[in-house]
Amino acid sequence: MSNESQKKYWTSLAEKEGSSSDENVSPQGGESFSISRRRFLEAAGFTFSLAAFSGCGRAPSETALPFTNQPEGVVPGRNMSYATTCAGCPANCGILATVRDGRPLKMEGLPEHPVSRGGLCAVGQASPLELYDSHRLTHPLMNGEESNWDEVDSAIAKSLEEIADTGGAVRFVTSTITSPTLQASIDGFLQRFPDSRHVMFDALSSSAILDAHRQTHGIRVLPHYKFEQAKVIVSFGADFLGTWISPVEFTAAWRTHRIPTASHPEMSHHIQLEGRMSLTGSNADKRYRISPDDYGSLLTLLYNELASTADQPPIDSESGQGSPDVDIPALADRLWNARGESLVVSDCQDVAVQCVVNAINQLLGNYGKTIDIERPSRQRQGNDRDLLELIEELQAGKVAAMFVAGSDLTHNLPLHDELAEAIRGVDLVVSFADRNNDFGSLANFVCPDHHALESWIDSEPIDGVVSLTQPMLQPLGGTRSILESLARWSGRNDSSYEILRSHWQQSIFPRSNGASFPQFWDQTLHDGIVTVKSNPRAIEEFRFDAIQPLSESARGDFCLTLYHKIGLTDSRHAHNPWLQELPDPITKVTWDNYVCISPATAEALGVTNGDMVRVATASGDYQLELPALLQAGQHDKVLAIALAYGVKGTDRFANVGPDWLEAIPTVAEGELVGKNAAGFIETTEDSLRYNRADVTLEKVQGHRELATTQEHHSSNVPPSVAPHGAEVRESIQETSLAAFSQDSSAGTPEVHHHSDVQLWPEDHPKAGHRWGMAIDLNACTGCSACLIACQSENNVPVVGQDEVRRQREMHWIRIDRYYSGDGGEVEVAHQPMMCQHCDNAPCETVCPVLATVHNEEGLNEQVYNRCVGTRYCANNCPYKVRRFNWFEYPRDDTLQNLALNPDVTVRSRGVMEKCSMCVQRINEGKIEAKSRNEPLADGQIQTACQQSCPAQAIVFGDMNDSKSAISTALKNPRRYGLLEEFNFRPSVSYQRLVRNNDGEIEGDEHV
Amino acid sequence: MYHVVLRLILLVGLFFSLFVLASGMSGWRLPDNQQGYAPKQPIEYSHRLHAGELQIDCLFCHSAAEHSRHAGIPSTDVCMKCHRFVTASFDVMSEKLRIEDQIKQLRERANAQSDDGDEATSLDDLQRQLGELKNPSTELEKLYSSLGIESPTEPVPSSVDSSIPWVRVHNLPDYVYFDHRAHVAAGVTCQRCHGPVESMERMRQFETLSMGWCVNCHRESTENGINGQAVQASIDCTVCHY
Missing domain, CATH: 3.30.70.20 (Alpha-Beta Plaits)
Structure with missing residues (x-):
């Protein structure tokens, strides 16, 4: 008998122990029925008689309104598809939007897109719901009050004039901008102020990778990783199939070498070393449970092993001895044998560690093969050093005007209250967010930008790969494109279309081989994407002297990892009920964040799923109480909490789902969906760190039942x-x-x-x-x-947290996630299951x-x-x-x-x-x-x-x-x-x- | 005697109630059966005139039937293809031409001879007659006002345009998905479902459009073909319901 059939699969720890809560529950739940039979029949009889009456008579009359002048090519009831670009994250995948009778309905992947290759992630798929969000602002806000654009423009123009005269500091803060036109607009806008700076930050920063390349290659870029070229992939914590940088692109590329055939039985080898159980780790061929504070020492050992093979000087490694589980020589051997066809990546935010990663890739000859820095990625440009400098300036009261676009600045940063206090001291604070979010409530002006499906804009996710975003409908509310807002405040009246088109004529078209601009423009608009020459860059020889021995970091009992869940990759998506109700692919929990704890640690602490625990920093300056979730395959020392929860305004979901007698609100009075864990982000002198080794964990009173779908609709067959x-x-x-x-x-x-x-x-x-x-x-x-x-x-409905707890989620597809193993080391299999x-x-x-x-x-x-x-x-x-x-x-x-x-x-x-x-x-x-x-x-x-x-x-x-x-x-x-x-x-x-x-x-x- | 009167009253009552019931039953139909529905439309548009007398092809106006699930109600600019020139009914238009012709002749004669009081009177009379002619007609005025134009021959928008709120006649329930494309491609004539539209002054629902009626036609078509062509008209539920 083959071993595989003996392998025992389980979906939850409870099931493994044989105490599945699902065992005695009927497949669709089973609530006690509190109305008597007699009452029911009475009510039913009455209803039927009413129904019989209502059957008579004509159906209500309906009008049909044709066009007065029908635009050419528009046929009522016929779907039209337009190529555009996803703005859910800076990965900027291609979208083919289906529009029916003037309203965008469904987002599909753009098959011809060289980066996303026809795929589209959950966030992109859910974007129509963010377009049709009734809580988006429909007008600008001035000091929190509803206003109109004329008033806002004149007030801002007046302040700006004063600032320009006095030479006050103007800071433009955005999340990563891939749009060349918007970048040029911001640069142009800032020109008139002598002391101005554009600061980019990311909700989950990859700043250390860029900084490391500045040290090793003399140029601050994010390389374009080419997983399709890699036969051996080693990832230290980077969740590249889930949420890291450009997951759709990486998934498509990773798949290239994952399908063995009978005639060609070959596959890439994917090794994941991580603390929490990530989606990427669940798909790895070999997964090691490593505490994130060991990444540095392991990478140093790996480098030294490779260096000895390649006759390079080793790095002094006094810091840690790595992990006894990982066979470093074997790993080094495997990588060395796949020189030029291997790839080592890490999500570590320590610049020194990322320099070691670069050195390893350099030794392996991966630059120019699996890593492209000649045409680098622009999908993460956040600069933590700039951001930290800005925070210092803010706290010193040196900033006169501040503009914030993209992600919510204050929600995503630690030291929220101190930062908010400092921002209140700034004279002119403008937010471009589409709602009055956390930062917006500190701003004098909220100038809501269009949704991407209403905008004219562009993006260049990979250097030389430029795509257009075209509006699918007229703006639903009185919002205004950020391009137009910046133009107005610079004294111009151009529309966003004119700004975009003229920038393309001046800057993008000369980089192409096109003959005439109108033809080039029309073709690009039709295709959605065009490949042009990349910007020339001065890349220096690899500097091995940039590699420094790693410093020993502080170590506590537990190492906390902050991560993003699939779907909720930014706090602005927290307003999307589809994404909130999307079961996390690993934990299967909806509508909440929680502390992932390994089963062994939980047992030692005496907690089980849903018991409240308190996570605190060793210094005690920040703490959070959240329900615990036992996560198989997690390192015993590691705790993991998802960011992008506790978002202002998510109390709107209190009454999502059906309204009935026993309904429990999804969000309790005075609370939000989940809690914001951004306070745990550690700031060092050059980066924001999402792994910190100095946290404590204790059990506290209370229990919160998590809405997890993991044991629902189990197709287990009793023998x-x-x-x-x-x-x-x-x-x-x-x-x-x-x-x-x-x-x-x-x-x-x-x-x-x-x-x-x-x-x-x-x-x-x-x-x-x-x-x-x-x-x-x-x-x-x-x-x-x-x-x-x-x-x-x-048209699958959203049912809310309480209904999910009652096993009544309505998704037509569920992704069954099976573990095999002993709860510590586990292997994972994902299986989409539908009719x-x-x-x-x-x-x-x-x-x-x-x-x-x-x-x-x-x-x-x-x-x-x-x-x-x-x-x-x-x-x-x-x-x-x-x-x-x-x-x-x-x-x-x-x-x-x-x-x-x-x-x-x-x-x-x-x-x-x-x-x-x-x-x-x-x-x-x-x-x-x-x-x-x-x-x-x-x-x-x-x-x-x-x-x-x-x-x-x-x-x-x-x-x-x-x-x-x-x-x-x-x-x-x-x-x-x-x-x-x-x-x-x-x-x-x-x-x-x-x-x-x-x-x-x-x-x-x-x- | 008392019993006889009572029985008589009961008997009359019984007949009366049977009569009421029977007359009520004659108009009885299933709920949602809209057969015969002919609502008043914002413009008294005549299919009899356009499709019958003038023999304009159905697809000239309802061109979406070939490309979309909906046959579509033509946009106002489709009407303007003809009604930019045709501004009233045939009778009124020919009467107008006749009077204009007479006026022209009168003027020519007046120019040739000296002034004549008699002829001046008849000229005034003709001018009055011309003024009394309703041109453009009341119904077409609504069409022009939908486009926001004053003169049909020189369509310059003078005010905002607005759609004509046509009342839907053939309105299937939301859980039924009917696609014109498939039926037009299979060669089903419009009249098969919409009845003799070319003879209808005001559009009305001719058939029941019930599920049984649809299924019967699908069965027959599969058995006998359409216009001699073999067709596969499925009667699976998901052909219409999904």
């Missing part, structure tokens, strides 16, 4: 119901690369109980189309982009009203109008993918309703719903092909999840077409169907996980 003679198989099948290269079907459970019995052979003719899906577990990272794509496409569209669907046989039936094309269809809500189907579904509408979920926010997809019914209370395999897209594709009188081409129809996937893990198509991508995927020797032994005949297949871990599983087998 008692396994078919006779068949072994119950786990959902995940995996193998090692060593085993795979010998036998490409390695990992198949040996006991087969295969039956070809068809329940309804006549009802299931196989002519025409037969839709199927295949998901490659080797590509899937669990990033959850598909989940939000599905939510956006299929499997079984041919022999157990749900169909039990529906008393035929509300769920099979269609001619192999889809399991759910007919909302027939459904009476017995929930038998959900009980009988072996995959637990059906979701029941327990309520009429609130749709009171009429502005937010504009994000609803008009092609998908908004389900009402009492009906079942589930993945439809985007049947609206299938119909659209078929009809479009028919109306053009063309055959339906493979790949023309893409489901929402498939389209968004940065790793291209999902293939969808017609299984009857022997040439289609899905047919090829089905022939893959790694293919398996979930619970196939029961003969459900699912239309969704998976491709077995292959881990490149040196056949360690094989090794165990022989012990």
Whole structure:
């Protein structure tokens, strides 16, 4: 018997211990019913009689308003796609925005984009909801009061004139700006002030990497990492598949060498050394649990090992002895053998440590191959040294005017109250935020900028890769582009379009090979992106003398790591309910932040999930009480807290979700969603540090039940119901690369109980189309982009924290995250799970009203109008993918309703719903092909999840077409169907996980 | 005697109630069945005149039917393709031309001969008749005001334009997804669902547009084809409901 099938998978620590809270709970929860039967019948009778009356008479009359002058090319009811750029983070992925009747509905990845390559993360997918946010400002604010642009402009112009005359200091503070036009506008605006400076900061800074390159290469740049060139990847804490710098791009690149085939059984080797369990760590071939304060000593040891091979002088290493678990010589050996095809990265904010990382990459010859600094990345430009200098200036009262755009300055920095006090002393404080956020409440003026979908702007994420952002609709409120605001205050009246176009004519067009500017502009606007010559740079020879021995840092009992969750990569996304309700890919918690603690530490402390703990700095100047979350695979010394919580204004979500008697508000009175942990950020002389080794942890009174989905909808099969003679198989099948290269079907459970019995052979003719899906577990990272794509496409409601606690989340896709191991060292597998569209669907046989039936094309269809809500189907579904509408979920926010997809019914209370395999897209594709009188081409129809996937893990198509991508995927020797032994005949297949871990599983087998 | 009267009253009452019931039942229809719905429209537009008498193709105005799920109500500028020149009904337009012609002839004659009181009177009369002619017609005035223009022949906007608030006649429930493209491509005639539009003065819903009616047609079309062409008109639920 193969070892894999003996491997025990578990989704939560409680399940591993055998005390799953899920065990006795019916699949859809089970609340006690407090109304008597008699009362219910009375009420029902009354309601029915009313309903009968209401059936008479005409439907309410509706008007249809055509255009007066129809713009050319606009057809009512027809989707238009426009290329634009995502502004969710400075990674600036390409977007193909779907616009119907003048309103943007759905964001898709731009397939031709050289950086994001057609993928789009959860934040990008969720951006329409931020556009249709009724809490955005619709007018400027002056001293906190509603004002208008004329008043604000004249007041600001007057102050600026005084400042220009007196020579006061003007500071323009932004998060990373990738837009060449905005950069030029800011530079131009600041010119008239003798003492002016532009300071960039990032909510989660990578400043040390840039500073290290200044020391080693003489130029302050963020290199462009090329994971697609790397065969050996070593990451010290950098969550590059999750939130680090440009996750969509890195995921697409990382995937390049992750798919072994029978003829080419090769994969990259990915080693992650980290303290907390990150998404990247969960996908690594080999993961070491390392406390972040050991990164420096380990990297020094690694450098010395490589240096001795390369005949370079070593660094004195008195600081620490590394970690006994990590076999440094073996690691160095592996890297040395992959010279020029390896990559070492770290998220450490210590410049000296980053210099060592650079030196390692230099020894390995990675510069120019896997690391590009000739065309560097501009996706993180924050300069912590400048920022710290600014804070000093502020505290010394030296600043006369301050402008802040992008991220919320005060929310994301430590020493909040001192900073706020200092900012109050500044004469002119202007915020460009779209709402009255934490910094905005300190500002004299809030001049709200447009949402990206309303703006004309550009971006250059990688040097020489320039993209345009075009407006999808007229601004919804009285906001104004930051370009226009700066122009007004400089005495010009240009529109943002004119500013952008003239900057392109002067600065971007000369860098291209284009013949005429209008043609160049039109083509770029159509494509969304253009590649031009990069800016010339003076890069110096690598300076090994820049490498200094690392200083010993202070060490306490615990090391705290501050990180960003997927989705909430900036505090401005905290106002997006889709992202708040997105289960974290690892912890599966929604609507909260918490302290991740390793199970061993938690046991020693006597806390369990949800118990309140107090984390404090050793000096005691900052402390926070948060619920604990036991995280398998975390280092025992490490605590992890997510940033971007506790955002001002998130008390708006108190009543999100259904309103009923037993509803518990998502946000308690006087509280916010989560708590802001930015106070823990450590400031040194040159950087902001997100790992600090001097914190204490203690248990305090109180308990807060976290809304975690990790045990919900478990498809575990009890052995008692396994078919006779068949072994119950786990959902995940995996193998090692060593085993795979010998036998490409390695990992198949040996006991087969295969039956070809068809329940309804006549009802299931196989002519025409037969839709199927295949998901490659080797590509899937669990990033959850598909989940939000599905939510956006299929009008999935937000239910709120309390309903999530009651297992009533409505997402049509869930990403099952399985651990295997002992709770300390764990391996992780991610598995997207949605309706499997079984041919022999157990749900169909039990529906008393035929509300769920099979269609001619192999889809399991759910007919909302027939459904009476017995929930038998959900009980009988072996995959637990059906979701029941327990309520009429609130749709009171009429502005937010504009994000609803008009092609998908908004389900009402009492009906079942589930993945439809985007049947609206299938119909659209078929009809479009028919109306053009063309055959339906493979790949023309893409489901929402498939389209968004940065790793291209999902293939969808017609299984009857022997040439289609899905047919090829089905022939893959790694293919398996979930619970196939029961003969459900699912239309969704998976491709077995292959881990490149040196056949360690094989090794165990022989012990 | 008392019983006889009572029985008589009861019998009359019974007949009366049966009559009321029967007459009520004749107008009985399923809830949401909008068959025969013909609301008053903001402009008394006549399909009989345009599609019937003038034989303008349906797709000339409802051009979106080929490219979109909605057939679309034409934008005002589509109407202006003709109504920039056609500013009143045929009768009024020909009457106008006739009077203008007469005036011209009268003037020519007046120029040729000396002044004549009689002819001056008839000229005044004709001018008055011309003034009485409603041109542009009341309905077309609404069209021009939607575009915010004063003179149709020289359409210079004089005020803001505003959409004409047409009342929807064929309005399927929100949970039904109907796509014109598929039906037009398959060769289904417009009249198959919309009835003899070319004879309707005011647009009305001709068919029930109920699910049974849709499904029957899909079944028949799959069996017999459309215009001799074989078609696959599916009757899966998700063809219309998703």
